[in-house]
Amino acid sequence: MFPTRLVAAVLGGIVALVLVGVGAPGAAAAPAAPAAPQRAAVQTTIYYDSSRAAELAPQVDEAAEIWNTRVTSVKLVKGTAGITVITAQNGSAPGTASCVGCTRGQIYFYRNQIQQSGAAALRVIVHEFGHILSLNHPPDIGNCDKVMAGGRCQNAIPSAEEIAAVERFWARGWRPAKPGPNPADEREVLGAPALVTR
Ligand SMILES: [Zn+2]
Incomplete structure (x- = not known):
């Protein structure tokens, strides 16, 4: 046994x-x-501080949300560093961004120039965030369908092409920031007549 x-x-x-x-x-x-089935997605977080954006602060949050709900490779998060957003009375253009494709810098908004431009404030804010998110001005300035085209337009929703460009830029990971557009260009673009499209 x-x-x-x-x-x-x-x-x-x-x-x-x-x-x-x-x-x-x-x-x-x-x-x-x-x-396992998820892609090894890269997502960059860009913090923005709107504590000095004064009465535009709610629209700054709204603009961040407009981008956040349309792209996944980058996210704008309200915080205390990163991109400082400042509203002032008078300046060189309705809005300026200090850098293109960057996580640290400044956005300025000028009340009088936004009003004079005839563009919706939210459109101007979405435009400046567009620079931070890597976008430059397209050739068709004044095309209301594109937030980066400026013009005396009300539309604040980026085009599919603009959204795709932001998505592609950040999906590739970190790249060195470029300088922001010069204020004279910014004034010209944001105050341009709206293109008449048929
Ligand atoms: Zn611009």
Whole structure:
């Protein structure tokens, strides 16, 4: 009986080991499984501080939300550093951004120049965030369908092309920031007549 018991004990041990062996990787793999089908997506967070944006602060949040709901590779998050947003009375253009494709810098808005431009304030704000998010001015200045085209327009929703360009830029990961547009260009673009499209 002894050899039989030994065999039984050995077999029992093997069964136990196999069960443990099978159980362990299965248990370990289970929590990781839901992550596997997801892409190794890169998402850059850009913090913005709107504590000095005065009465435009709610529209600054709204502009951030307009971009956030349309792109996934970058996210604008209200915070205390990163992009400082400042509203002042008089300046060189309705709005200016200090850099293009950047996570640290300044956006300025000037009340009198926004009013004089005839463009919707929200459009100007979405435009300046567009520069931060990497966009430059397109050739068709005054095209109301594009927030980066400036013009005396009300539309504050970026075009599909603009959204795709932002998405592509940040999906590639970090790249050095470029200087912002010069204030004279910014004044000209944001105050340009709206293009008449048929
Ligand atoms: Zn601009």
